[in-house]
Amino acid sequence: MNKIIEYIKVFIEGHGISSLLVLIILMLLYIGATKPENFQIYFGFIWRILAHPFKSLRKHSIKSDVEGPCTKALKNIAKELPDIDIPTLSINWVNEYNLETALKDGKAIVKLRFEDNPTKNIVKATTIYVKDAFLKHTKPYINENFRKALDISVTKKILLKIEKNSSNILSTFIDENISESFDVFERCELIEEIDDNGLFTRILLRELYLFGKKLYGGNIKEEYKKESDEFLRFVNQISTREYDDDTPLSFSKQILKVGVVLVAKEETFLNYGIKPYLRRIKLGMSKGIESFYLLARGTSVSILREVATQLLNTGNFAVVGT
Amino acid sequence: MFTKKNKIEVNAILDTQIEEVLKKTSQYEDFIEGKLTCSSCGSIMNNQNIGIMLPVESGTKIKFYCDRMDCVEQYKLDHE
Numbered sequence: 015m016n017k018i019i020e021y022i023k024v025f026i027e028g029h030g031i032s033s034l035l036v037l038i039i040l041m042l043l044y045i046g047a048t049k050p051e052n053f054q055i056y057f058g059f060i061w062r063i064l065a066h067p068f069k070s071l072r073k074h075s076i077k078s079d080v081e082g083p084c085t086k087a088l089k090n091i092a093k094e095l096p097d098i099d100i101p102t103l104s105i106n107w108v109n110e111y112n113l114e115t116a117l118k119d120g121k122a123i124v125k126l127r128f129e130d131n132p133t134k135n136i137v138k139a140t141t142i143y144v145k146d147a148f149l150k151h152t153k154p155y156i157n158e159n160f161r162k163a164l165d166i167s168v169t170k171k172i173l174l175k176i177e178k179n180s181s182n183i184l185s186t187f188i189d190e191n192i193s194e195s196f197d198v199f200e201r202c203e204l205i206e207e208i209d210d211n212g213l214f215t216r217i218l219l220r221e222l223y224l225f226g227k228k229l230y231g232g233n234i235k236e237e238y239k240k241e242s243d244e245f246l247r248f249v250n251q252i253s254t255r256e257y258d259d260d261t262p263l264s265f266s267k268q269i270l271k272v273g274v275v276l277v278a279k280e281e282t283f284l285n286y287g288i289k290p291y292l293r294r295i296k297l298g299m300s301k302g303i304e305s306f307y308l309l310a311r312g313t314s315v316s317i318l319r320e321v322a323t324q325l326l327n328t329g330n331f332a333v334v335g336t
Numbered sequence: 337m338f339t340k341k342n343k344i345e346v347n348a349i350l351d352t353q354i355e356e357v358l359k360k361t362s363q364y365e366d367f368i369e370g371k372l373t374c375s376s377c378g379s380i381m382n383n384q385n386i387g388i389m390l391p392v393e394s395g396t397k398i399k400f401y402c403d404r405m406d407c408v409e410q411y412k413l414d415h416e
Contacts, residue, residue, distance in 0.1 A: 073350065101342035108349045113360060116347055117395030122411065123347040125354065125386045125403075138387060138403065139346050145412045147344045162409055 051089070054082030065128060072128040077105045079132035080139045087175035094215035098223055103143045137173065144169045149219070152226025157239040160246060163201030164222075171209065204250040211253035217272070217307055218249050224305075225269055241267045248272075252309070266302050273303035277310040277318040288324045295325075351383060361391075361398050374402040376410035390415070 045052050058078035065075040084103045092100045108116040108123055116123060124142050126135045148168050153161050208214045222242065229238060248265045252274050255261050264273040275294050277283070282290055295306055308325075310318035325331050349357060358364040366372050372381040379385065379402050387403030388411050401411040 076348075076350075099342055101344045104343045104345045105348050106345040108347050108353075108357075110356065113357065114395070117357075117360065117391040117398075119347075120391045120395065121347050122415070123349055123357075123389045123391070125351055125389065126348050127351045134403070137405075138408065139348070141405070141408050141412075142346050142388070143344050145415075158413065162413070165409065165412065 049086075051082050051085035054078045054085070058082050062130075073107050076126050076128055076132070076135055077107070080105055080126070080136055083136065083176040084140060084143070084172065087172045090175045091171065091215060095220060098220065101147050103139065103147070105139065136176065137169075140169050140172050141165070144172070149222055149226055151230040152222045152242075154234050155226060155229050155238040156222070156242040159195070159197040160201050160239075160243055162198045163205055166198070166202055167205040167209065167214070168219075171214070201246065204246055208246075208249050208253045213249055213253045213309075217252075218246065221245065221249075221270060221272055221305070228269055238269065241270060245270050245272075264298055264301065264303055271302050271304040273298035273306045275306055275308050277308055277321050278314050280314065280317055283317045283321060288321055288328075291321055291325065292328075349389070351386075354383060354386065357389065357398070361396060363398060372400055374404075374407055375399050375414070376401055376407035377404060387411075 055078070058075065061071055061075035061078050065071040081103060088100055088102060092098075105126075122142060124138050126138065129135070144165050149164065153164075156164070205214060205218070208218055222245075225238075225242060225245075244267070245265055248262065251261045252263070257278070263276065265271070266273075273295070275291055275298075277291070291308075298306060308318050308322055354367075355364060358367050363372060367381060370380045370382075373379060374381065374385075375390075381400045381402065385402045385404075386400060387408050388401040390399040390401070390411065391397075392399050401407045
């Protein structure tokens with residue numbers, strides 16, 4: 015190994031390449047392999063400068079402007095949903111060679127424009143992307159207002175994660191959604207509260223994904239739409255629950271069977287270990303609950319980790335996300 | 337690190353290509369004369385406000401949605 019390093023050193027010095035340059039190349043290769051979207055963002059700046067005089071580069075510029083930040087934002091969201099595959103967004107340019115095929119395919123074509131501010135392009139492409147990427151199999155089974163609210167909320171979440179110019183992007187998006195009905199906005203507010211408390215991706219999106227998976231291919235019934243709407247309100251109640259609130263901790267309907275186990279008091283764990291939590295889970299299971307979420311706030315989070323570890327050590331549970 | 341991720345392809349055109357596409361579907365004259373409207377809000381389509389173009393009738397015609405977000409949302413609901 016030392017011989018190889020020595021050989022490389024001699025080769026580099028023999029060709030007049032400085033160690034700093036090698037270090038930079040290695041760093042770039044590392045970024046390219048692990049976070050290619052960062053490359054795309056950096057190249058976006060270069061394409062943008064070049065695309066002003068050279069019109070033929072405008073497509074490269076727009077593609078980088080849209081794909082780079084969106085991929086980065088989606089990777090952040092995927093961290094909260096590690097068990098669900100979130101696809102990346104890719105711009106497919108329709109040109110003279112594939113125009114006929116694209117028209118026959120019947121898939122929507124979005125119009126993008128080369129501008130100094132890529133906000134509108136990002137908002138438009140993300141909106142179309144969300145339609146196919148998130149909860150595609152679930153959407154037929156939830157009501158129209160909830161569906162719209164979900165799309166708006168997911169799009170907003172992606173746009174919020176776009177670091178560059180995020181306030182501008184978001185205000186463009188909000189301005190353009192201002193005419194939505196009260197029912198849609200009421201659900202958007204419920205989702206926002208859920209998201210502020212960290213349960214949007216971790217519980218709501220995950221359970222709706224499973225809901226769609228269970229129902230996929232089956233008849234669309236009003237009762238499913240009602241059930242999913244009630245579930246939204248249940249998760250909202252959980253997320254905004256105060257310390258001693260007497261809100262239900264389980265939701266057991268025809269399809270969605272979800273339970274929440276609160277880990278709040280340190281003395282409960284210190285005095286009784288995992289027994290009280292196990293008892294609550296067993297009680298929930300007897301009522302048909304299929305997935306349980308352990309929830310804690312503030313200082314109780316460290317107890318939650320310990321409870322989760324001990325529950326997993328029993329060998330009867332599997333963790334799907336944190 | 338190197339696993340291939342699923343991707344959703346979003347078909348896109350540049351605003352400068354609209355003429356080419358509309359000539360292909362023989363809708364360019366209608367576009368110039370202001371006869372093409374948004375399928376959601378009914379506003380007249382022009383180079384600035386086209387949001388989504390949806391090929392219909394086996395790609396021989398195009399249906400339009402303007403770039404207002406609620407019209408884009410309407411497109412999504414119409415084609416869920």
